[in-house]
Amino acid sequence: MKSFIEYIVSIFKGVWTLLVGMKVTAKYFFTPWNHVTQQYPENRDKLVMFERFRGEVIMPHTDNNEHLCTGCGICEINCPNGSIEIISKSIVTPEGKKKRIIDQHIYHLGMCTLCNLCVKACPTGAIVMGQKFEHAVWDRSLLTKVLNQPGSKIAEGVKE
Amino acid sequence: MSEIREVIINNDRLATDEYLVNMGPQHPSTHGVLRLLVRLEGEKVLNIQPHSGYIHSGIEKMCEAITYPQIIHLTDRMDYLSAHMNNEAVALCVEKALQVEVPDRVKYIRTIMDELARLASHQLWWCVFGMDLGALTTFFYGLRDRELILDIFEETCGARMTVSYNTPGGLMFDIHPNFQKRVKDFIKYFRTKLPEYDKLLSGNVILRERTEGIGHLSLNDAIAFGVTGPSGRASGFSCDVRKNQPYSAYPFVKFNEILDFRCDTLARYEVRIKEMYESLNIIEQLIDNIPEGDYAVKMKGVLKLPEGEFYQRVESARGEFGVFIISDGKKNPYRVKFRSPGFSNLFALNKMTKGHKIADLVAIMSTLDLIIPDIDR
Numbered sequence: 001m002k003s004f005i006e007y008i009v010s011i012f013k014g015v016w017t018l019l020v021g022m023k024v025t026a027k028y029f030f031t032p033w034n035h036v037t038q039q040y041p042e043n044r045d046k047l048v049m050f051e052r053f054r055g056e057v058i059m060p061h062t063d064n065n066e067h068l069c070t071g072c073g074i075c076e077i078n079c080p081n082g083s084i085e086i087i088s089k090s091i092v093t094p095e096g097k098k099k100r101i102i103d104q105h106i107y108h109l110g111m112c113t114l115c116n117l118c119v120k121a122c123p124t125g126a127i128v129m130g131q132k133f134e135h136a137v138w139d140r141s142l143l144t145k146v147l148n149q150p151g152s153k154i155a156e157g158v159k160e
Numbered sequence: 161m162s163e164i165r166e167v168i169i170n171n172d173r174l175a176t177d178e179y180l181v182n183m184g185p186q187h188p189s190t191h192g193v194l195r196l197l198v199r200l201e202g203e204k205v206l207n208i209q210p211h212s213g214y215i216h217s218g219i220e221k222m223c224e225a226i227t228y229p230q231i232i233h234l235t236d237r238m239d240y241l242s243a244h245m246n247n248e249a250v251a252l253c254v255e256k257a258l259q260v261e262v263p264d265r266v267k268y269i270r271t272i273m274d275e276l277a278r279l280a281s282h283q284l285w286w287c288v289f290g291m292d293l294g295a296l297t298t299f300f301y302g303l304r305d306r307e308l309i310l311d312i313f314e315e316t317c318g319a320r321m322t323v324s325y326n327t328p329g330g331l332m333f334d335i336h337p338n339f340q341k342r343v344k345d346f347i348k349y350f351r352t353k354l355p356e357y358d359k360l361l362s363g364n365v366i367l368r369e370r371t372e373g374i375g376h377l378s379l380n381d382a383i384a385f386g387v388t389g390p391s392g393r394a395s396g397f398s399c400d401v402r403k404n405q406p407y408s409a410y411p412f413v414k415f416n417e418i419l420d421f422r423c424d425t426l427a428r429y430e431v432r433i434k435e436m437y438e439s440l441n442i443i444e445q446l447i448d449n450i451p452e453g454d455y456a457v458k459m460k461g462v463l464k465l466p467e468g469e470f471y472q473r474v475e476s477a478r479g480e481f482g483v484f485i486i487s488d489g490k491k492n493p494y495r496v497k498f499r500s501p502g503f504s505n506l507f508a509l510n511k512m513t514k515g516h517k518i519a520d521l522v523a524i525m526s527t528l529d530l531i532i533p534d535i536d537r
Binding site for chain 1: 226229230232233234237297304311314315316317318319322324332333336356359360361363364365366368
């Protein structure tokens with residue numbers, strides 16, 4: 001008889017624990033306006049990422065199409081998985097000196113793990129992390145990018 | 161086929177009503193690509209043979225070809241839920257080898273980040289544990305709160321999960337000006353939400369019935385299998401590295417090591433819930449007292465460790481995580497070995513599940529909190 005009473009009591013206790021849990025869910029069910037998630041594709045215009053968010057490596061250019069990259073290749077050495085290739089060319093300056101400058105700063109976004117080591121190592125601060133995160137493309141070759149714009153040149157006064 | 165051959169080679173023929181079932185590698189409750197070869201008699205589990213290696217990425221071998229600061233980004237991807245701790249282990253090991261003392265500011269920030277990562281990991285574990293037992297609601301509630309921690313990470317570290325924040329010699333960036341305010345807001349918010357977790361799931365009769373007395377792992381077995389972390393502490397194994405071998409700012413804070421002697425699935429569940437409260441306590445002690453100073457020590461361009469062997473262990477969200485580096489004096493390590501908690505914990509599963517039903521296997525495996533890339537590396 002005792003065990004039978006315990007059995008009945010356990011049923012009521014069990015149902016009570018379920019009701020306690022359902023009280024929590026009911027609270028959220030009737031106050032949904034505080035708890036809705038971001039409507040992502042619709043809020044694209046207003047969506048602001050955090051300033052340190054690492055989306056891709058970019059090379060900022062000034063209005064005169066100038067950048068800060070000297071083509072030293074330190075980012076290439078620091079990259080753990082070979083996402084960066086520096087192709088440099090040698091030119092003759094007006095003073096008659098031979099000088100190596102950057103030809104193409106090739107960046108393979110498909111291989112990049114966004115570890116920030118290249119940005120941290122860059123001595124002139126030529127490359128930074130961009131906030132763009134929607135990188136899906138139809139063709140894999142589009143993920144290989146040339147970071148310095150065509151016709152761009154190094155800004156005046158960058159110490160080499 | 162090969163499994164059947166194994167059974168025959170071991171001269172261990174299947175009885176008439178026994179059969180072998182592959183659980184995984186695509187089974188949702190294995191949380192990744194883990195295959196368990198389960199020997200069943202009806203619904204009763206007789207034996208479990210874990211087969212890992214489906215997501216083996218050769219991280220230890222890759223480490224031999226890259227420099228020490230570059231190892232950091234690989235350790236993020238092993239146990240992605242405790243990326244901060246994994247990074248810290250490598251950073252501490254390299255600092256120990258180079259005999260570099262980092263500023264107190266770095267130690268404090270590292271500890272706060274560790275505890276936030278532990279909270280995020282335990283929150284995700286809580287949601288997934290509920291989901292494995294059939295309570296889908298917990299999944300949304302846990303992820304809702306975890307999002308706030310990931311926002312803190314995103315603002316300060318620049319990424320949500322693969323943070324790469326600890327580097328040998330300090331941190332990647334200084335903390336963001338909003339960091340302290342955000343963490344304090346989060347603690348205040350989460351202190352109101354944690355009791356909700358208890359109401360929703362901990363007291364629930366279905367959870368109690370399915371976990372109480374299930375999956376018994378005795379203290380001796382826990383030590384023999386090397387089960388660490390919350391799973392080991394639920395068997396009464398005092399294995400908290402934060403307490404036994406304090407690193408970073410853990411010597412400066414007061415906290416309790418959560419121990420439970422009931423050894424069952426419910427004990428492992430409650431240890432993790434209580435650890436969330438402890439993590440909040442640790443963060444509260446540190447967040448207002450972050451000392452001023454540099455966020456990193458100036459290191460050489462190319463780090464070369466002296467010849468020798470170096471080991472450093474930290475407490476990750478799943479247990480003891482160790483990094484063993486053998487250096488031959490060059491800029492690349494000669495050999496790197498990671499001691500991952502998931503691997504040791506997984507192989508205690510057979511002992512714990514024997515004789516239980518297959519539905520209990522799901523619950524027991526879930527309380528071990530396995531992360532498959534952590535096991536396979």
